[in-house]
Amino acid sequence: MWTKRYSEILLMTFMSITCTRAESEFELRDVTLHIIPANTVERNSELNLTCEVNVVSRGGNTPDLKISIFKNYNNHNPVYINNTRSNKVTYTIAKAQASHSGIYQCDVSAGNQHLYSSEENINVTGLQTPELRVDKLKVTEGEKVRVTCSAREESGVLEYTFKNGLKVIYKESSSSGVVQRFHSLTSTETAKFSCSYSIHVGNGVLHSSVSNEVHVVVEELKFTAKITILPSTEVIEGDSVYITCDVEGINKNSSVLSLSKGSRLLPRNYSTVVLANDSGVYECRAKVNSAERNAYKNLTVKELFSTPVLTITPAEVFEKESFNVTCRSSKIASERIGHDDVKYFIYRSNKMISSDNGIYKTMAKNETNGNYTCTAQVNNTIKWSQWITFTAKVLVSKPTITVLNEVILNKPFRIECRSDRGSLPISYTLKQNHTTLSHVQVSNPSQKAVFTTSIQSIQQISEFKCEAQNNGVNSAQTSDTLRAQVTVPVGKPNLITVPVEQDITENQQLQFLCGIPEGASSPITFKWYKEKNLSPVYVTTVNFTNAEYTILSVEGSHSGSFYCAALNKAGKEEVSNHVNVSVRMARWKKGLITGVCLMLVTGIVFAFVIRYRAMRVKVASSNGAGIWSVRPPVLDSSEVVDVDEPEEPNVEYTEVLHPQNSDPARVPLRKGTDTVYSEVQSTSPEFHDEF
Structure with missing residues (x-):
């Protein structure tokens, strides 16, 4: 099995090596960009940019290469591209110009391999001096001349500037x-044309020299503008006036004429029935090609009658009061008309309400409110007055009197007086039992009439009234009597206990009664505190002047000093006297404790007696048979220990009993003040039987 596994590993290794070699038939080592003859050259020099690639391959064959040269990092728009098997390509710039300046790089790719060369900065110095030409050296005023600026040897985007003398014209x-x-x-002065250009190179800008200067002579064009006003430049309103604009010295058809007054353009032949506002300067403009001539005349129009003035009297009118509206022109051209020739018309909200004499009288009310204007008219001449908005003033209504905050006895509170209707300003007066306390004048809608006062008794709250007026004493209105809830602060509370005795026995019920003087406003909150605790032990709110806190079964922990406090909406908390409570122990507990103590004392005494007697009787020797270590118990009254009487010292004896004659030898023993005699006893069995 191991041999098979080893064979698989060798096979995989071999395949890996074989595949790696197949993928690495060549390798791009580096790329170099050569600039010949130099990185900085004069304009029109020949530049050769050679891109050379170092390629390592199996068999020495160069793969298919894509070589491009790009400028200023713009590799997406190269200046030169070549697909070749050669490892060296050259891009030639026959006549280098300033636009060829910049940063160049080579980009080489083959298969999935890609390389960039290092950056090379090319700087081409010098710019061509531009040449300026014109198509005419002599023109008439307003005529156009064609100006040409050329720099044909330069490449790239050039920004040209044309000048006439020192002024830039394009x-x-x-x-x-x-x-x-x-x-x-358009000027009759000789024009002096020149041009120049600039080019952006990298982050900088290069500027050319200024071209040759060409002079163009401009001859004046002989023509003038003419304006005519008939019948005269001084007329009276209502007169007909004719104004014309014309040109002299040239054919009208070759000119452009315009008539204007300020920003208002008028027909070249303009006629109108003039008004006073037609006075002013009129301009006639004649334009031939680009040449322009202007003529001006001033027209003065005297008013036939002045603009009417609308007046309303009196200036302030309250409802149900009379007022007058008058329309009048203060000036007329007496050489043309008389005062009776002027007709007046009065309008309210665009509706005519009076005609002919210019006087309107009526009583103020809601229907007479509105925008008023009037006209003055003579024949076809009409003039409008200014607009006046009239609103009859409203008499003040009966005011209301209210309080703005809680009314607390002997503390300041605020009263507001307000009328729902009434034109401003309104004067408010606060009165108490017909006595004036204070005045406030309200002049804007956001202002309020607020008064600050205080009372010393509940009855005084109904003594306040307020008065409002906005048109003298006759417009005065008085409010109703002030109605408001009055809060009476609590007085000093008194604390007592039930039972009254301050010494209370455990398990008894104990009541703390807290009361305040009559008259305080309810609800009233009562609080009970013990000693110096900040938090109350009990709180209650009632509608009475007293309250109680009950402890159903007192304990020793309830002993201490108690006090109570009371407060209501007035906000001030009043504190009572302090009551000391001492809780006594229950009688059955006292008896139990006394019994336990007696039993404990009796037990201690009994134990002491037992212990004491046990120490008195001891066996004097190791053969102490028949010896009493303690006195035999005797059931008589002499053996009862009286704890109330002192015990007298006893003389204890150890008696030896035997049936035989005793040994006359006796050894006296001493213990304290008692004398003990120890006699040698016989240890015969008879002794023990008799004992």
Whole structure:
């Protein structure tokens, strides 16, 4: 199996090497661009750009190559392309011009291989001096001359500039090497034509020398414009006037004539019945080719009658008041007409309301509002006055009086007076019990009549009224009495407990009653606090002047100092007195604790007695048979320990009992103040039986 696997690996390796060699029949190593004779040459020099490719191939054969030479990085638009098997190609520029300047590169491709040469910068110095020609050296004023500027030896896009003296008269871009321009000569001065060009090379611009200068003589064209105004240049409104524009010294058919007044173009032969606004300067213009002549005359038109003036009196009119509309012309040409010859017509909203005498009287109301104008007329001459917009002023309506914020006793609050109708300005007055407190004048729609005041009792809120007027005292209107809810701040609250005793026993119910003086506005919020806690232990809102906080079953943790606070919409929180609460322990707990303590003391005493007696009786020797270590129990009252009386010191004895004669030797022992005698006892069995 290993031999088979090894054979497969060798076969794959061989195939890989074979394929690689098949794909690499040749290789493009590098590309070089040669510039001959040099990168910088004079104009009209011959330039040879040679692209040489270094190719390595099997058998020494050169593959099919695509070689191109491009300029200024524009490889999509090459200046030279050659498909060849040669590794060297040459692009020749027979006469190099400035337009040939730039950055050149070679692009070589074969198969899937591609190479670029390095960049070579070619600079061609010097530009051809352009040549200027004209088709005429002598022309008449307004005649056109053809001017030609050529630089045929240059290639590329050239931008030509034509001048007459120092003034630039034309610019044009062209790649043909020649530009022609027809130019009209309107001045009688001798024209001095010249030209030049520029060419863009890389990031710069090259400018040529100025061409030869050609002089063209311009002869004046003999003609003049003529304007005529008949019957005279000074006339009166209503007169007929004839104005004509003409040319002299040349055939009319070869000229163009125009008549104008300011920016208004008129017919060449113009007639009209003039008005005062026809006064002014009229111009006649005659144009032959490009030559032009002008003539001017001033026409003065005297008013037959002046423009009427419309007036409305009085200047301010309230509804139901009379007013007059008058239309009059202040000046007339008395040599032509009299005052009675002028007819007047008054219009309101384009509808005639009065004729002939120019006077209109009526009473102001909604129907008389509108835009007024009038006309003055003599025969066919009509003049309009200016427009006047008339609106009858509206008398102020009964004002309303309202408060703008919460009314709190003894605190400032704001009152607004407002009338729904009435022409501005309106004067508002705030009064309290017919006493004037303050004035406000409202002059624009966004302004409000607002007053600031305060009250010391609830009854005072109904003492306020306001007055509005916009046309003197006779237009005064008084509002109704002010109606508003008054908020009375809370007084200082008082805190008591139920039961009243401040010493409370555990598990009892305890009530905290918080009350404030009568008269405060509801709803009222009551809060109860304990000691220095910032958060209340209980909060309630009621419509009464008192409230309670109840603890159903007090505990020891409820001991401490309590106080309450009260507030309403007035916003100020009032704090009560402090009440100290002391919670006593329940009686059954006291009894239980006392019993437990007594049992504990009794147990301790009992244990102490047992321990004490056990230490008194000890066996003096290792054969201590028959020796009492403690006194035998005796069931009488002398053995009861009285904890209330002091115990007297006892003399303890250790008694030896035996049926035989005892050993007279006895050894006394001392322990504290007691004397203990230890006697040697017999350890016979009879002792134990008797004991």
